[in-house]
Amino acid sequence: METQLYFQMAQLEKQHWWFVARRTIVNHLLKRIPLSTPNQILEVGCGTGGNLALLAQYGQVYALELNEIARQFASQSHCAQVVAGALPDNIPFEPEQFDLVVLLDVLEHLEADSLSLQALLPFLKNQGWLLITVPALPYLWSQHDENHHHYRRYLKTQLQETVTNAGYRVIMLNYFNFWLFPVIVATRYWKRFRHQSDDDLVLPPPWLNKLLAKLFASERYFINWLPFPTGVSLILVAQKSN
Template sequence: MERIIYDRMAELDSRHWWYVARRDILAELIRRKVPLPTEPRILEIGCGTGHNLPMLGRFGRVDAVEIDPVARALASSRLGHAVHDAPLPALAGVPERSYDLVALLDVLEHVEADREALISISERLRPNGRILLTVPAHPWMWSSHDVANHHKRRYTKKTLRAVVADAGLKLEELTYFNSVLFPVAAMARVASRLAGKEGSGDAMPPKAVNALFETLFGLERYAIGRLPFPPGVSLAAIASAS
C-alpha cells in the first residue's frame, strides 16, 4: 500500500467507524464460529498498525506479521513484542504447525498469488486450526480506493470459494458483511464514477456521521454467524485444512 494509507490508518484506526465496528463484528464471528482450545496461539498476517491485535488478544496469545517498517514498529509497540517481517506467500521464518487461528483481514486481495498464500498459511496451522479471512466484495465496485491500496482484485463468493478450494482448504463459513451500509456505499460508488470524482473513501467523516455509521455497521455483530447476510461491501470466510 502507499505510505499515506498506513499514515491514515495510524491516525484513524482507533476512532473511524469502519475500524471500530469491524473489530466488534469479527470478534463475535470468532466467538461463534471458531473453536479454539485452551490457551490458543493466534497469528495475524498483514496486521498494519496493529489495530486488531488487542481484539485478537482477548482470545489467546498473538503473534503478527507486517512488511511495512513504520506500521510494523507501531504494531510491535501495541503488541508488546516484535512483529515479524515475512512477506506472503513464503512467510519465511514463521513456524509451521504453530497456530490455532490465523487471521488474514483485508490482506489476500493485496497478494498476486492468493492460492499459494493460502497454502502457505495452512502450513502454519495446528491440527484443527482455522483461518479467518476478510476481503472486499464485488468486482464492479472497483475504484480509486482499490488502486491506492494496491489491491489485485475484489472477490465474489464464487471466486473466494474457488481459491479456498484450490488451496486444499475446507470452507466452513462464507458470509457477506458491511451489508447494512451497502446501499449507501453502492450508490456513492456509482455516483462518484459517473461524476468522474472518485476519492479514496477513507477520510474521517464528521463526528455525527461517524457515530451513526459506527452504530449502524455495529448492529451486524448481533447477527454475524447466526443469520445469512444480504450482499455487503465485504466477505468473511472461515477455512480449515481439509
C-alpha cells in the first residue's frame, strides 16, 4: 500500500463511514462465533490498528503487520501486542496459539493468498476460527486497487475455493456493502469516465458520513440469512478442518 495511505487511514478509520460500518458488521459476526474463554486472537495485517479495540473485547489480541509506519500507529492503541511479520513465511507465534484469526481486507494484498492461509493453519487451535473480508468483483477494479497494491478482487466462488483448498471449512460467506452498491459502482464509473482521482479515503460531510455508516451497517441484520446477490465486498467465516 502507498505509504501516505497509512497516514490517511490513521486519521480517518475511527470515523469514516466505511470503516465504522465494517467494524459494526464484524462485531455482529464475532458475537455469534462460539469462542472459548479466555481466548487469543490474531489480526493479520492490522494496518494502523483501527480494529484492535473491537477485537480486544473478545480476548487477548496479537497483531501482525509488515509496514513499520503502520505498526507504530497500531501500537499506540495499547490494545494488542503488535509485531513485525508477513505471510506466508514470517509468522512469529506459537503453534496452536489462536482461537481466531482475522484478515480484514488483507488477502487481496497477498500474491500467494492460498499459501498464506495454509501457513496460518498451524497457528490455529483445533476447531479454530477464521474471519475474512475482501474486495469483490474484478470488474470493479479501479485506481483505488492500484493505490492499495491489490493483486485481485474476488468472486464469491473464488474466495470459497481459495479458503477451502487452504484447509478450512466455510461456515458463512456473503457479499456485503450491497445497499450502496449501485451508488458506488456509478461513482467509480463516472470518475473513470471523467479521469478523476478514485480516492475513497475522504471524509464526507458529517450528515452524509453518518447516513452512509447507518445504511451500510444495517446489513448486519440480514448477512447471516439473506444471500446478497452482489456487493462491493465479501465476508467469510470459516473453521479449521480436522
